[in-house]
Amino acid sequence: MIRENPEVFCAEVLVANSNADLLIQQALEFNPNAVVIADESKYQQVKSVLQPKDIKVFAGTKAIEQIVEMETVDMVLASIVGYAGLASTINAIKHKKQIALANKETLVVAGELVTRLAQENGVNIYPVDSEHSAIFQCLAGEWENKIEKIYLTASGGPFRGKKRNDLLNITKAQALKHPNWSMGAKITIDSASLMNKGLEVIEAKWLFHLDPSQIDVIVHPQSIVHSIVQFEDGSMKAQMGLPDMKLPIQYAFSYPFRIKNNFTRFNFMDYPNLSFEKPDLDTFTNLKLAFTCMNKGGNMPCVLNAANEVAVQAFLEDKIGFLQMSDVVGNTLEKVPFIKSPDYSQYMACDKEAREIALSQF
Ligand code: MN
Numbered sequence: 001m002i003r004e005n006p007e008v009f010c011a012e013v014l015v016a017n018s019n020a021d022l023l024i025q026q027a028l029e030f031n032p033n034a035v036v037i038a039d040e041s042k043y044q045q046v047k048s049v050l051q052p053k054d055i056k057v058f059a060g061t062k063a064i065e066q067i068v069e070m071e072t073v074d075m076v077l078a079s080i081v082g083y084a085g086l087a088s089t090i091n092a093i094k095h096k097k098q099i100a101l102a103n104k105e106t107l108v109v110a111g112e113l114v115t116r117l118a119q120e121n122g123v124n125i126y127p128v129d130s131e132h133s134a135i136f137q138c139l140a141g142e143w144e145n146k147i148e149k150i151y152l153t154a155s156g157g158p159f160r161g162k163k164r165n166d167l168l169n170i171t172k173a174q175a176l177k178h179p180n181w182s183m184g185a186k187i188t189i190d191s192a193s194l195m196n197k198g199l200e201v202i203e204a205k206w207l208f209h210l211d212p213s214q215i216d217v218i219v220h221p222q223s224i225v226h227s228i229v230q231f232e233d234g235s236m237k238a239q240m241g242l243p244d245m246k247l248p249i250q251y252a253f254s255y256p257f258r259i260k261n262n263f264t265r266f267n268f269m270d271y272p273n274l275s276f277e278k279p280d281l282d283t284f285t286n287l288k289l290a291f292t293c294m295n296k297g298g299n300m301p302c303v304l305n306a307a308n309e310v311a312v313q314a315f316l317e318d319k320i321g322f323l324q325m326s327d328v329v330g331n332t333l334e335k336v337p338f339i340k341s342p343d344y345s346q347y348m349a350c351d352k353e354a355r356e357i358a359l360s361q362f
Helices: 020-030 040-053 061-067 083-094 104-120 130-139 185-193 195-207 246-254 285-296 300-316 324-335 344-359
Strands: 013-016 034-037 056-059 075-078 098-101 125-127 147-154 215-219 225-231 236-240
Touching: 013 020, 013 061, 020 034, 020 040, 034 040, 034 061, 040 056, 056 061, 061 083, 075 083, 075 246, 083 098, 083 104, 083 300, 098 104, 098 246, 104 125, 104 195, 104 300, 104 344, 125 130, 125 195, 125 246, 130 147, 130 195, 130 225, 130 236, 130 246, 147 195, 185 195, 185 300, 185 324, 195 215, 195 285, 195 300, 195 324, 285 300, 285 324, 300 324, 300 344, 324 344
Parallel strands: 013 034, 034 056, 075 098, 098 125, 147 215
Antiparallel strands: 147 225, 225 236
């Protein structure tokens, strides 16, 4: 996105978890003021290359949390995956940085707290998640008009059409092959299990101030219609395009403007048929669990997320099977006590407790 619009955007800070080589490569290309590598064992490696180029180098998760405070930062692209992204996003909001939100877990875990903080600090949260970006784009110019309903589209993932019996012996290699989107391991597994859509349902509730009854999911295997808003007069607006995250990222940064780019254009002849079907909640029980958690509210989505992070990790380490992931999540949800309006420390405690309960199951 920056490479496409170097006269409009620049990177002030770049952050990476442990991929020092890519961080160095990007820093050399985009020349940020500073970089942070979460993995402290990579600090010397990064520093030895970037410090001579006058780029400040920091390490550790605490440094990520702090670097968002920098005065020269206008906007933070929150794209650390999972619960791990919560602290830095909250700190950025507290320091009145606009947020481009790719980390859906932030709103799943603590949506009430995060949206309240954003409001108090005059911060806008611009969705980067493609479905939510689609809804946001459909809402441009419609701020006065009430939403009747939104339809989040789901690709259905690599196992669409399969039944529970077909999924007993799924390998992680199969689950990591997403038909349309190229993404990190965690979100790819979440897409295969439909937990990703469950998390997005909760994310949508907070982003667009919706009642759970206004949110529906429709499976759309081609991933061209990115989501749909239905207004009170029955009119529906959809946003379409090729499945590529560059556009949602750019729109979050350029809003309310659209910026010319050379991203690949959609060709109708490549997609003569766009199809839609109901999600299979009996096979993909994660989606059902997520709807239940959204309806219950309180700390339940936080438990859902924590248990799921543990389950996905265990699946990626070949410790549990594909279907077992939703069993772990379901069991954990039954064991953690309900809290109606948790504060930040309660969310942290709840996340920890849920992880321990989830871990104890395999
Ligand atoms: Mn998405």
